[in-house]
Amino acid sequence: MQPQLSAELNISDIRGLMESYGEDVWNYAYVITKNAHTADDVAQDVFIKAYQHAASFRGEASMKTWLLKITRNTALSYLKRAFFRRVVLLGERSPEDGLGRMTRDSSSPSAEEEYMEREMADELWKQVIKLPGKYRDPLVLSVHYQLSMEEISVITGLAPGTVKSRIFRAKKKIAAEWKGAKDDE
Secondary structure, eight states, X not given: OOOOOOSSOOHHHHHHHHHHHHHHHHHHHHHHHOOHHHHHHHHHHHHHHHHHTGGGOOSXXXXXXXXXXXXXXXXXXXXXXXXXXXXXXXXXXXXXXSSOOOOOSSSSOOHHHHHHHXXXXXXXXXXXXXXXXXXXXXXXXXXXXXXXXXXXXXXHOOOHHHHHHHHHHHHHHHHHHHHHHHHHO
């Protein structure tokens, strides 16, 4: 259920937005900033901005798309600030195994299978984080958030064709890295 947004927001409206989209906003901020503390700050700022600029929401895109666009712009502003130091804390907090849980045929996997699955997901997430932002952002928005090319285009400001080609190239880069990592073992 998508919370309705009017020109005047109250506390319960903001709480509803945070409950519905807080995790998505934080995860996307983390993907961009690569830092859990900065992602916390960005996520907080996103909901403050949504509250302050509720009247500017025109309903042309979904609420999620609007909030993710605010998240992207806010996170990029954080990255541009002079006081920001680039520290990647991959092990501190990661957004729910990155690209989601791989499915198994059995209804209840063993502890070993669960561990191996989590390790593979973590390794894949690390490969995604290493991608240049121009490839990483469209890939995460497509695969993790399951947004359409048009929605990604709105968020990133790129043409839909460019979004599609960057997602393709991102997948190709990850596949090459993944194959290289597996060959080294």
